[in-house]
Amino acid sequence: MTDHPHTRLGRTVGANSGPVVGMVGAGQLARMTAAAAVTLGIDFRVLAAGARESAAQVCAGTVIGDYRSAADLKAFAADCDVLTFDHEHVPGPLLAELEGAGHVLRPAPSALRFTQDKLAMRERLTTLGVHCPRYAIAADLADVTGFAAIGGWPVVLKAIYGGYDGRGVWVCASPAEAAEVLAHGLDLMVEEHVPFERELAILVARAPSGQGAAYPVVQTVQQDGICREVLAPAPGLAPGTAAAAQRLGLAIARDLGVTGLLAVELFDTPDGLIVNELAMRPHNCGHWTIEGSVTSQFEQHLRAILDLPLGSPVQARRHAAMANLLGGENPDLRSGLPHVLAADPAVKVHLYGKQVRPGRKLGHVTALGHDPAVVRKRAMRAASYLADGVEDP
Amino acid sequence: MTDHPHTRLGRTVGANSGPVVGMVGAGQLARMTAAAAVTLGIDFRVLAAGARESAAQVCAGTVIGDYRSAADLKAFAADCDVLTFDHEHVPGPLLAELEGAGHVLRPAPSALRFTQDKLAMRERLTTLGVHCPRYAIAADLADVTGFAAIGGWPVVLKAIYGGYDGRGVWVCASPAEAAEVLAHGLDLMVEEHVPFERELAILVARAPSGQGAAYPVVQTVQQDGICREVLAPAPGLAPGTAAAAQRLGLAIARDLGVTGLLAVELFDTPDGLIVNELAMRPHNCGHWTIEGSVTSQFEQHLRAILDLPLGSPVQARRHAAMANLLGGENPDLRSGLPHVLAADPAVKVHLYGKQVRPGRKLGHVTALGHDPAVVRKRAMRAASYLADGVEDP
Structure with missing residues (x-):
C-alpha cells in the first residue's frame, strides 16, 4: 500500500484505484452510466465526439475522439481495462481489431454483431428456436413482392445495418412504397408486419x-x-x-x-x-x-x-x-x-x-x-x- | 432558442443551460452532490485543492484552487450563479467579500457563521429557546474550573472555530487535562458533559x-x-x-x-x-x-x-x-x-x-x-x- 500514485499499464493510478472502464459514445446512456460509476468508485471514461455531448458535459474522464477512427479507438482503449459501448455503431472491423490487440470488449464483438447486423440476428435467433417475425433478404423489389405474396401487405423493410429509434425501419403498404425505400440503396431485409397487441x-x-x-x-x-x-x-x-x-x-x-x-x-x-x-x-x-x-x-x-x-x-x-x-x-x-x-x-x-x-x-x-x-x-x-x-x- | 452557445455573465452556455452551481470543496459530499446534479441536468462545478480529491476525480466542472484564497474564490465564483459549500472552513471575511461583490451564497454567510463559530451558535440557539448544553467561554483554566465547580467533571472543551468529525472536541476529566488542551492556544469554550442515552x-x-x-x-x-x-x-x-x-x-x-x-x-x-x-x-x-x-x-x-x-x-x-x-x-x-x-x-x-x-x-x-x-x-x-x-x- 502506498499513498503515492503509481503507474500501471502506462496509466497513473492511485493505490486504491480499480479497473478503468471506457464507454465508447457519450449520449445519455453514458451520462447515466457515469453517475453509477461515481457511486461504485469506478474510474470511468467516455469517448465523446465533442465536449457538449450529454456525458462529456459531466464526466471528468472525457476523451474527445471519433468512434469510427481506428486511431482514436486505440488511443482510448490504451487507457482502459474494459471497453463498453453506449451505441451499436462502432464498425465491426474496428471492434475486431481492438479485440485482436488484446483489449477487453464487453460485450465482445462476437455478441455485438447481432445488434449490428439484423439479418445475422434473425438467423441466429431462428437457429436457437426463438420466435421471430418471418423475414427475408430484400435485394430488390422482386424479393419484397415475392415476400408479400405469401403474407400480404404491409411489410416491414429494415436496414440490415445502422438503424435505431425507428430509423432504418419502414412500414410499406405497397410495391410503390417499397420501391421508394429500395431506392435509398441500403442493404435491406423484409419482415412480416406483426399485428401485435x-x-x-x-x-x-x-x-x-x-x-x-x-x-x-x-x-x-x-x-x-x-x-x-x-x-x-x-x-x-x-x-x-x-x-x-x-x-x-x-x-x-x-x-x-x-x-x-x-x-x-x-x-x-x-x-x-x-x-x-x-x-x-x-x-x-x-x-x-x-x-x-x-x-x-x-x-x-x-x-x-x-x-x-x-x-x-x-x-x-x-x-x-x-x-x-x-x-x-x-x-x-x-x-x-x-x-x-x-x-x-x-x-x-x-x-x-x-x-x-x-x-x-x-x-x-x-x-x-x-x-x-x-x-x-x-x-x-x-x-x-x-x-x-x-x-x- | 438557438442551437449555438451564447455568452451570459461572461460564460459560454448552451441555450438549454440552467444556472451554474459551484460547490466550494471537493470531498465525498461534493462528489455525491455532483452525481445528483447529473440527474437534474445542473451545470455543477467544484473548487478542489487538487485533481485527486474525491469530487475532482469525477466532476467535469472541476476548478483547482484554494478555498482560503480570495483570488481563487473570486475566480471560481465568477463562473457560478450560486455558490454552496461541502465544508464550513471558508473564512468568514472571504464569505462576506464574495457576498459583497454580489455573488449568491447559499447558505448565506449570515447563516453559515453559526456553523463556524460555536459560541455564536450556542448564544443564538439559547436566545431562540433551543435546549443546548450549558456553556461558557474558556479563556483560561480558571474559566474551566469555575465552570466545573457548578456541574462537576468531566467537562467538554471545544474549539470555537474549525472543528469537525470529533476534531476540536476534548472531554476533560480534570484540571490537568483541561490545562493540556488550553496549552494549544486555541479559542475555546467549555460545555457540560451531557450524559446522553x-x-x-x-x-x-x-x-x-x-x-x-x-x-x-x-x-x-x-x-x-x-x-x-x-x-x-x-x-x-x-x-x-x-x-x-x-x-x-x-x-x-x-x-x-x-x-x-x-x-x-x-x-x-x-x-x-x-x-x-x-x-x-x-x-x-x-x-x-x-x-x-x-x-x-x-x-x-x-x-x-x-x-x-x-x-x-x-x-x-x-x-x-x-x-x-x-x-x-x-x-x-x-x-x-x-x-x-x-x-x-x-x-x-x-x-x-x-x-x-x-x-x-x-x-x-x-x-x-x-x-x-x-x-x-x-x-x-x-x-x-x-x-x-x-x-x-
Whole structure:
C-alpha cells in the first residue's frame, strides 16, 4: 500500500484505484452510466465526439475522439481495462481489431454483431428456436413482392445495418412504397408486419462468470418508432408468461455470449411473444430501474462488465412508470421545473443536458407507487409539461 | 432558442443551460452532490485543492484552487450563479467579500457563521429557546474550573472555530487535562458533559422561498467522534418526539435563515433532546437518503439552493441503515467487493475514490428492508468486510 500514485499499464493510478472502464459514445446512456460509476468508485471514461455531448458535459474522464477512427479507438482503449459501448455503431472491423490487440470488449464483438447486423440476428435467433417475425433478404423489389405474396401487405423493410429509434425501419403498404425505400440503396431485409397487441421488453444482465439477472418484464409504448413510456411491470402480464420471457432473455444472453446488459424488444401477440430487436447496453426500457429497482441498469451494466456479482434486479415499489421527455414546443425545459416539481414532489426528473430539438430524447421522468394508472399519469404529465411548457389539454 | 452557445455573465452556455452551481470543496459530499446534479441536468462545478480529491476525480466542472484564497474564490465564483459549500472552513471575511461583490451564497454567510463559530451558535440557539448544553467561554483554566465547580467533571472543551468529525472536541476529566488542551492556544469554550442515552440527528432543507422539508429523525452511532452508523428512522422514537424534533429542525433553519440543508445533531437524554452541533450542507446523517428516501439529500440540497420546489423527504422503505466504511486493515477496498456483493445482492456500496488511511471515511454502505436489526447487520457486515478484508469475528 502506498499513498503515492503509481503507474500501471502506462496509466497513473492511485493505490486504491480499480479497473478503468471506457464507454465508447457519450449520449445519455453514458451520462447515466457515469453517475453509477461515481457511486461504485469506478474510474470511468467516455469517448465523446465533442465536449457538449450529454456525458462529456459531466464526466471528468472525457476523451474527445471519433468512434469510427481506428486511431482514436486505440488511443482510448490504451487507457482502459474494459471497453463498453453506449451505441451499436462502432464498425465491426474496428471492434475486431481492438479485440485482436488484446483489449477487453464487453460485450465482445462476437455478441455485438447481432445488434449490428439484423439479418445475422434473425438467423441466429431462428437457429436457437426463438420466435421471430418471418423475414427475408430484400435485394430488390422482386424479393419484397415475392415476400408479400405469401403474407400480404404491409411489410416491414429494415436496414440490415445502422438503424435505431425507428430509423432504418419502414412500414410499406405497397410495391410503390417499397420501391421508394429500395431506392435509398441500403442493404435491406423484409419482415412480416406483426399485428401485435402491445410491445414488451426484457432486460437482463450477464457477467463473464455466467451469472445472469433478469429485471421484471416491462411494457413499452412507442410512437413513430420512438419510446414514449415504459410501464413496470408490464400490466396484466400473466406471471407464467413473464417468467418465460425472463428465461428467454437469459437464454439469449447466454447463447449469444453477452456480457453486460441485453435488452430484448418483443411483440406481444395472440400467438405469443415475438422478438423484434436486441440491444447490448443500458436501454431506454430500463431507465425506470434508477429509482424503481434495487439495482439500476447502469450499475448492473458496470457490475456485469467488471465480472462483479450482479445486483438484485427486484422492483423496489409495486409499480413504476417512465415517460420520455421528447423535444416539444418549450425551448427551455428548465422553465417548467418549478411547476412540475411543486405539483408532484415525488416525481423524479432526469435531464440529459441536450439542446432542444423536436422529438429528441432530452430526459425522462419516473414515477413510483401502488396504482399503475396513477403512476403512468404522473410521469406523463410531468414529461409533457416540461416538453411543452403548458399542461396537457 | 438557438442551437449555438451564447455568452451570459461572461460564460459560454448552451441555450438549454440552467444556472451554474459551484460547490466550494471537493470531498465525498461534493462528489455525491455532483452525481445528483447529473440527474437534474445542473451545470455543477467544484473548487478542489487538487485533481485527486474525491469530487475532482469525477466532476467535469472541476476548478483547482484554494478555498482560503480570495483570488481563487473570486475566480471560481465568477463562473457560478450560486455558490454552496461541502465544508464550513471558508473564512468568514472571504464569505462576506464574495457576498459583497454580489455573488449568491447559499447558505448565506449570515447563516453559515453559526456553523463556524460555536459560541455564536450556542448564544443564538439559547436566545431562540433551543435546549443546548450549558456553556461558557474558556479563556483560561480558571474559566474551566469555575465552570466545573457548578456541574462537576468531566467537562467538554471545544474549539470555537474549525472543528469537525470529533476534531476540536476534548472531554476533560480534570484540571490537568483541561490545562493540556488550553496549552494549544486555541479559542475555546467549555460545555457540560451531557450524559446522553444516544445521539439523534435531524436533517431539513429550506429554500429561499421559505419552503421547508424535514427527513425522518435518525439515530447516529458515533465512535471516537466519528459517525459509524445511521439508523433511519431512529429506533423506538415516539412519534410525537420525532415530529417535535422535525419541527425544531425546521424552526432553526427558518430562524437562522438557512438555505439548503441543515443537519442538527442532538443528544437524546432523559430530560429531552439537547442540540449538540449544526451543519449546513449534505451530512453523513443523510447518506441513507440516496436509496432510502424519495429524494436524496444531495438532490434536495440542489433544489433548495436553486429555489426549486423541494422533493418529498419521505422514507421509501420501512427501515434503512447506513454504515460508514472507515479505513481499516485492508489496503485495497475493491478486493472485498466480489464477496460483499455476492453475499448481499441488495446492499448498496458507495466508494469515494479516496486513499486508504486508518479511520478515514472512504465510503459507506446502505441496506434497506423491513427488519431494523437485519438491515443494520447487513450494512455493518458489508462495511466491515470492505474495511478489513475479512469477516467480522
